[in-house]
Each structure stands twice: as C-alpha cells, then as structure tokens.
Amino acid sequence: MLQVNNIRDHKEQYIQALAKRNFEAKAVFEEVLELDETRRNTQTRLDDILAESNRLSKEIGKMFKNGEHQKANLIKEKTGKLKEDSKELSEKLSSTIQELEQLLYTIPNVPHESVPAGVSEEDNEEIFKEGEIPVLEKTALPHWELAKKYDIIDFELGNKITGAGFPVYKGKGARLQRALITYFLDKATEAGYTEFQVPLMINEASGFGTGQLPDKEGQMYHMAEDNLYMIPTAEVPITNMFRDNLLTEKDFPISCTGYTPCFRREAGSYGAHVRGLNRLHQFDKVELVRIEKPSDSYAALDKMVEHVKELLRDLKLPYRILRLCGGDLGFTSALTYDFEVFSTAQDRWLEISSVSNFETFQANRLKLRYKNKEGKKDLVHTLNGSALALPRVLAGILENYQDEKGIKIPEVLVPYTGFDRID
RNA sequence: GGAGAGGUGGCAGAGUGGUAAUGCAGCAGCCUGCUAAGCUGUCAUCCUUUUGGAUGCCCGGGUUCGAAUCCCGGUCUCUCCGCCA
DSSP: OOOHHHHHHHHHHHHHHTTTTTOOHHHHHHHHHHHHHHHHHHHHOOOOHHHHHHHHHHHHHHHHHHHHHHHHHHHHHHHHHHHHHHHHHHHHHHHHHHHHHHHHHHSOOOTTTOOOOOGGGGGGGEEEEEEEOOOOOOOOOOHHHHHHHOOOOEEEHHHHHHOOOOOOETHHHHHHHHHHHHHHHHHHHHHHHHHEESSSOOOOOHHHHHTOOOTGGGGSEEETTTTTOOOOSSHHHHHTTTOOEEGGGOOOOOEEEEEEEOOOTTTTTOOOGGGGTTTTSSSEEEEEEEEEEEGGGHHHHHHHHHHHHHHHHHTTOOOOEEOOOTSSSSSTSSSSEEEEEEETTTTTTEEEEEEEEEHHHHHHHHHHHEEOOSEEEOOOOEEEEEEEEHHHHHHHHHHTEEEEHHHHHHHGGHHHHHHHEEE
C-alpha cells in the first residue's frame, strides 16, 4: 500500500512510473488526495467540537463538586447538541478513511526506475543467461513420461487421493525431492540465512500484511470454518513474523529461510502448459526473506540474485534471468527478477524463482518499522525470493540429465541422495 | 469441547468513573578524564505545526456531562480439565 504523503510529494513521478505497468494513476491519485483533504478538514472540525465538549465536561465535574447542580444541568443541555454534531462528524471521518483505504488497496506498487514498460511477459528483459543447453537424443522424453517410465512420480495416485495437481513422489523421486530441499536449505544457511519452520495456514491479518488479501483471495485455499488460508508461499508466514514490529538498528540484517509446501488454487489455468510438474496445486519451495533498511535493500536484492545464480550453477542447469516488465510485475513488487530454467524436452523456459523488492509496500500494511539513528520511525523494505521452487527444478533435472538408460543425478546432490542415477 | 484468568507505550508494569503513574531501553544535550555513572529534556498516533487541540488502554457497540475503569457482543493469549499425535 502506498503512503498518502508520498503520493502527494511525488505525484507526477509516480504517475509516470505506474504508467509502465499500464496503470492509469492520475484520476485515482486526484481522488486519494481529495479524500485525504476531506479527512483532514473533518478531523480538525471534529477535534474542535470534542475540545469544547471536554471543556464543558470538566466544568460540570467542578460544579457537581461544588453542589451547583442547577447550573450543571443547564450546561448538560449544551453538551447534548455537541454530541450530535460530533457523532455526525466522526461517522463522516471514519467513512472517509475507509473510502481512502479501499482506494489505496487498488493501487499497485510503484515500479523501480529500471523496470521496462510493457504489457506482457513478452516484454520482459533478458539480462543474463548461463549454462549449456544439452543436445538430447531424438528419443528424449518430457519429464512426465520420464516420471512414469522410472516410476518416481505418480500423478494418477494424486488424482485419486485429492485431485489433479497433487502428485505423489515415490522411491528415488521422493528422495531426490528431499535431497533438493535439504541442499537448498544448507546453501541458504551457509549464506547466513536463519532457518525457520512456520505454520502452513495463515489468518486474515497475515494475508493482508503481505498483500495476498484482498486482491488475490481466489488464489488461496480457504477454510471457511476457521477462516484460515493455506499458504501460497512461505513468504506470507515468514514475513508476517515481523508484523507490527518496531525494529532497531541492531536488529539488521534480518535474513530468513524456510522450506514449506505451497498451495495454490490456480483457478482457470488448464491445458497443455500445465502438464506434469509445470503447474501444481501443491508444491515444495525453499524461500528467502530479507528485511532491510531502505538504504540497503537493493544491495540485498543483488545478493539474493547471486545466491540463486549459484544454486543453478551448482546444479549445472541452463537458465536465464529476466527483469520483469511493468505489465508482468506483481501487484506488490517494485522490482522483480525471474529465473527460468530451460526444459529441453519441452523446448521451453520454466520459471523456477522470482526475486523481488517490495520496498515499503508490504511494510506499510505490516506496520513494520524501525527506529533510525535519529530516533525517528521509518518503514523498512521487505524482499523475498524462491531458492528454489522444487517441481520445475526437478523437471529440469529429469529432462536435461536424461540419457537412454536413465537419469544422472547432479553431482552436488549425490551426497544428499545417496545414489547417482535413477534407472 | 468445559471452567477460570487476562490483553495498557519498544519492553516491563501501576491505575476500579473526573481524563494514562513509574522503571528499563532508545534519542538529544550537559557533566565527569578511564569499557561506566549522574543530571536535564525528549520518547504512542493524527490535525495544526507557533501557542494548542484531538485520539489512544485487544476489536465493535452501549450507559454517562465525563469510561482504561461499568454493561453487552466479538477476538486472541494463558492456566486447569476433557480429547488426542
């Protein structure tokens, strides 16, 4: 959520930046500023009335003490009128504030200056590419067929238990999955991130804090009876650990990692592109979250990008990095880098990580602040990134490491799997 | 699921109808020559920004001239019992 003061101070700059995500901000900003003006006027008027009313109350108190009951009763009549006025004004004030907030909820984050304009993923900017794309035999298979051939993932079994998009990993498939999780967590820990195990369900306040609510409600599984949501990513519980906090300089840097399953309804996405592991309702992910002082946040973002690069280098998977264009940028993000692994047998790129700086957009909703050197309170910057999302990494490994007789395990994983081939 | 207790500033913790003590931490300054102590100020939010004013004691209602305090509803936490991995 943007701050009204910033909208006022940087109006033209924000309008231009938001145009990069094809968000027409001019009219909304006008309305925001107008409502804010009304809010302040109303408050001033209300304050005056309440001040008068408080003053009279004090007098009445004194009069009763002095036994001047008649005089007191006279003044009481006055307070009745004041009360009516104040009620009216305070209703106006709260409805104005509500209206203002509703409006602010609809405004996405202001893109960073480096974000290219654009309307769709086709306008994303490729900024880095690394790794050899292997030349596969004609007999090479897509991962869902490999999974069946070597009996390591059972999609039908998941259908039976739950439904489409809930695969069952089996034998060496399950072990490889666990190896990846442990490997990613170890790498994050080595890089200084503190590991957490967090709840997989969140309440409404948490959903609001990181921005899944109110606009992405339909993407989460909701348990109506308890009003809880299944987490779509560990970002939500991890970042919300810090909700309503007032940090001090000493608390930084804050860097957290955690493995969780993630649950997404993915309503409306079906078809060939979602086959196999490409898109699931439940998948595993290791997430990184950082809470930074504003001055340090972009350096932190770079560090996260380097971290993810290293993982992919270690796994020897061909990948590229995209700087998301305005049209593809998430609602809450100021700058996002997507990592994509090349799925050789499908001949397409698969997103396996998304690393973002939210600047103060989430912190404002989270009421997550720190006391700076001058003792003033300031919103922090929040960041997060996947390191990494498992299913597509697995798909990449299966497809890129296949030969006619099986699948080779990337060297760095062998200590974790205890085997070097699936066949 | 049943019973009870509780929710006050960054933290700790008073306050049972007259308008939020105190301590610690933080920040600014003063002082003292030693890793520190002492003193003073500041130290919830908003409006005005100069005096000042309002709001704020988990959330929402109510009673009252006046509510942290009394009443109703909700919510969360803790303790005990029950159930249970």
